[in-house]
Amino acid sequence: MIQPGDVIPAIPVKHVTAAGVTDETADKVLGGGRVVFFAVPGAFTPTCHANHLPGFVDNASKFSAAGVDRIVCGATNDHHVLKAWAEATGALGSIEFLSDGNGALAKAMGLDKDLSKAGMGTRFSRLAMIIDNGRVERLFLQEEPGVTTSGAPSVLMALETARSK
Template identity: 60%
Template sequence: MIEKGNAIPSVRVKLIGADGETTDTTSDAILGTGRVAFFAVPGAFTPTCHVNHLPGFVANEAKLKAAGIDRIVCASVNDVHVMKAWAEASGAVGKIEFLADGNGELADALGMSKDFSGSLMGKRFVRAAMLVRDGVVESVFVEDAPGVTATGAPAILMALEANPS
């Protein structure tokens, strides 16, 4: 798994930007400039991700930016169409950018992939978050049990207070 001090790998992804437009890009291009709050979820529209994880980042966008975050990025192993629909349905457009990791290549490159075949979901991201500055990982947070505690917006805000920009 990626660790503090590691550089973000370069993997092809699709970005749904703050303007709601979709572009082809790479993970290092998105996470490589400024200070980024990155969080990864097992699936768009899945109950915990949709109800407990994403809404906290949407609600705390201004606080995260006031704490020194330049961009907030959410990733999932879903296709770009699902990720765009999720961004729109969640009211996140203009606040959070979304990376569609359709093949799970970024999840693999970060060492954050998990086999959810038992739930008929295939390979997905583990529930995780990172603080990244100019393409280098500052902190990594991974949930060790179901739910959102270590990787939610409140935990990221606490980490930022402990390590301000």
């Protein structure tokens, strides 16, 4: 599993922004400055849709004030679904999206989760990261159900604590 100090791998992904969809690699999308990356098991799924994404959208200005250059949401959904989800939630513009349609990035980072029993296949585990210039600074892996460890309040608290030192 990827750990603090590790670099983001150069795995092909689709990058969904307000400007459109581009083919990129994860190290390019998540590199270049201070990035908060959070991953969800699936767009439009109940917990991801109602509890995880909204916290980052609602607090985008607080993340910026804490020195974050960009917020990126990752999921193993295809880029069409991520774009539709971003538009439906009003997130497009304040949050960028990373489509890992085949789960290659999730697997490469050791952050994949087999949800085949639920008919969902391989997905990202629920998580968040603080990434500084392509290197993982902090990892917030959600072990229990719900959105606590990996939610916006936890990540903001870690950023604020780091700034006050």
